[in-house]
Amino acid sequence: MIERVGRGTVRAINAVGRFGHFVGDMVRAVPDVATWGRLTIVQMRRVGVDSLPVALFIAAFTGVVLALQASYTFTGTVPLYFVGTLVGKTMMLELGPVLAGLALAGRVGASMAAELGTMKVTEQVDALETLAYDPQSFLVLPRVIAGTAMFPVIVALAILTGIVTGWVASLVLLDLSTQEFIKGLKLFYRFKDTWFGLFKSATFGFTITLVGCVVGLRTRGGAEGVGRSTTQAVVYSAILLLVLDAFWALVLLR
């Protein structure tokens, strides 16, 4: 029993050590802009194309549901224009970043892990090294930078979409006027609502792409290994994302 705990601890420490090492190598590759610069543009386009449709789709429906749920909860005791407040705040602070983040983990994180995993097991990563390229600057940095930079943009669009569909739902389904919706939206609004959500999104983008790369480059054992890595990337990044979400709420919202 003690032995098992001990071995588990050692394994965990090793994993953290390897991860730290990985991040260290990544940071060391930053000056190599000549290699990662152009590739980052390619990855940014890919992150955008891969995740924008899903993120917007989810946000659109969430906006409608939030509006309906708010009015259902208020049942006349709270003024109806609070629907605007609730839709705005919830989209900006929580649901925009988190739902888009989970979608991104499923699409972008998984596809990066699968791609790098395939490159790893088919020795393409070794081949890169023998051609004197650093996989960190050729493969990892472009993806991580693209994820970190693009994700706030995607989330901003998702938030906007959610608020718009929430507003339309209020007009059509709740008999709320545009003025009232906007009044609710402005009520309690703080600039922090915006930057908090977007900052959080950047950290999600960073985490998801980094996990995708780490897990992908660690892949072993052929096609089966690639499948395993893909699933792992989704699971790990989704867990980390939720933990990170709670962490930021604790640190920044209190």
Add this chain to the structure above:
Amino acid sequence: MIEFQDLHKAFGAKPVLAGLTLEVRDRETLVIIGYSGSGKSVALKHIVGLLHPDAGDVIVDGRAVSTLDGPALTALRREIGFVFQFAALFDSMTVADNVALGLRRRGLAEAEIAERVREALALVDLTGTDERYPAELSGGMRKRVGIARAIALRPRYVLYDEPTTGLDPVTSAVMDRLMVRTREHLGATGVVVTHDMRSAYTVGDRIAMLYEGRIRQVGTVAEIQASEDPVVRQFIEGRPA
């Protein structure tokens, strides 16, 4: 000159190399033969620092590979062309971009790169495949692109990992001819890992047999063909135990 000096490497509890000592002389082609799983690829990867030895080292022109990092390792890798067992072409790039990638890293002018790509593809008889993707090529063609990618850099050493495995006899003979041609063209030192004896006799100056993690016998082609070691005899004659 490449020298394996008492190289040890284990994966987990399983020793793969256990005291590999071997010398590759300048301008020769040395063939390493051995059973599947005997550690031939592992040995080759130590030469370019893709794997790190548990003990011992590989010395390339006086440089101990495991002690190199950063620019020194990059410099070493620039002198060595590596032809991978399954070609390891970049799926997302065309044939021409695959061959050009190593050249771009060196900051050559695009005109010079285009010229070198053309030359390398011509040398492996693949002129005109520039714009195709690896998935559209046969296994033999992919291996030839792998060779082109390695030799476009004009390396002093070329390492081939099972260049003929999985190819039909005629395509294998084509690969053998290519390796000989490459050597004449570049004047490079070659290390060829294979378990194809016909290929070994054709391209090798000397042959070394890797067995149980170390060199069982090394000698000229004639010496190996005349070997009286039962392990070597069994392998080169392809007799089941």
